[in-house]
Amino acid sequence: MTGVLADVNIEGHVNYLMALVRAAPWADLWEELGVKYLTFGDVSLDREATDSEVWRVCQERELVLITGNRNSAGADSLEATIRVSNTNQSLPVLTISNTERFKNNRDYAKEVVVSLVRVLIGIDELRGTGRLYLP
Amino acid sequence: MEREITIVDRGRGPQLCTSRITVQDLLPYFQLGYTDEQIIQEVMPSLSVAEIGAARRYVEDHREEVLEEDQRIRQRNAALRNPPEVEAVLQRAQKKLEERLDFFRNHRAEGPNGDGRSG
Numbered sequence: 001m002t003g004v005l006a007d008v009n010i011e012g013h014v015n016y017l018m019a020l021v022r023a024a025p026w027a028d029l030w031e032e033l034g035v036k037y038l039t040f041g042d043v044s045l046d047r048e049a050t051d052s053e054v055w056r057v058c059q060e061r062e063l064v065l066i067t068g069n070r071n072s073a074g075a076d077s078l079e080a081t082i083r084v085s086n087t088n089q090s091l092p093v094l095t096i097s098n099t100e101r102f103k104n105n106r107d108y109a110k111e112v113v114v115s116l117v118r119v120l121i122g123i124d125e126l127r128g129t130g131r132l133y134l135p
Numbered sequence: 136m137e138r139e140i141t142i143v144d145r146g147r148g149p150q151l152c153t154s155r156i157t158v159q160d161l162l163p164y165f166q167l168g169y170t171d172e173q174i175i176q177e178v179m180p181s182l183s184v185a186e187i188g189a190a191r192r193y194v195e196d197h198r199e200e201v202l203e204e205d206q207r208i209r210q211r212n213a214a215l216r217n218p219p220e221v222e223a224v225l226q227r228a229q230k231k232l233e234e235r236l237d238f239f240r241n242h243r244a245e246g247p248n249g250d251g252r253s254g
Binding site: 007008009010011012013015025028029032040047048049050051054068069070071072077095097098099100103114115117118119121122125126129132133 | 145146147148152153154155156157159160162163167176177178179180181204208212215216217218220221224225227228229231232235236239240242243
C-alpha cells in the first residue's frame with residue numbers, strides 16, 4: 001500500500017483528516033507509516049470517473065480510497081464494483097461513517113484519526129475486506 | 136463555450152454531468168445551510184458555483200423524492216458496522232498504535248541526546 005486517495009465527494013474532509021494526522025501526537029507515527037496523500041489530479045483521474053474506474057486505479061497503484069457514504073445502491077455503485085472485482089488481495093475502501101459529525105465534533109474527528117491509523121497499521125490483514133467504516 | 140451543467144443518472148443516483156459528485160453527496164450541506172463558498176472551501180473543492188447551483192435547483196425541483204432517498208441513506212448508514220473479523224484486526228492494530236505512540240512520546244521526552252532536552 002502506497003497511499004490514500006481522497007474521493008472528490010469528500011476531499012475537504014480528507015484535507016482536514018490529513019492535517020490532523022500530520023500534527024501532534026500523530027505526526028511521528030504518520031511519518032513512520034510513510035503513507036502519501038493523493039487527490040484525483042495526482043493520479044490523473046477525471047472528476048467524472050465511475051466507481052469502477054476509481055476502484056481499478058486504486059488497486060493498480062496500491063491506494064486506499066477514502067470516500068463518502070451517500071451513494072445510492074445502483075448498478076454502477078461502489079458496492080456493485082466491490083462485489084464484482086474484489087479479491088483477497090484487494091485494498092479496502094474506507095468510508096467516514098458520519099461526515100457531518102466529523103467536521104463539527106473534535107472528539108469524533110479524533111476517533112476517525114485513530115480508526116484510520118489502526119486500519120493502515122493492519123492494512124495487509126485487511127485486504128479483501130471490501131468496504132470499511134471509520135470509526 | 137462552457138459546458139451546460141445538467142443532472143444525470145449514471146447508475147449512482149442523480150449526479151452532476153461534469154463530476155461524479157451526486158445530489159445526495161451535497162444535500163447534507165444544503166440542509167446545514169452551507170453557502171456555495173463554504174462547500175467549495177471546506178467540503179468539495181473541485182466544484183464550481185455553477186455546479187452547486189445545478190444541484191440546488193435539482194433539489195428544489197425534486198424535493199420529495201430527494202428527501203425520501205436521504206432518509207433511506209441515513210437509515211442504511213446508521214446500521215453500518217465493520218464485521219467482527221475486521222474489528223479483531225483493528226484491536227491488534229490498536230496495541231501496536233499505542234506502543235508506537237509511547238515510543239515517540241518517550242523519545243521526545245528524552246531528547247535526541249538522551250538527556251531530557253528536546254533539542
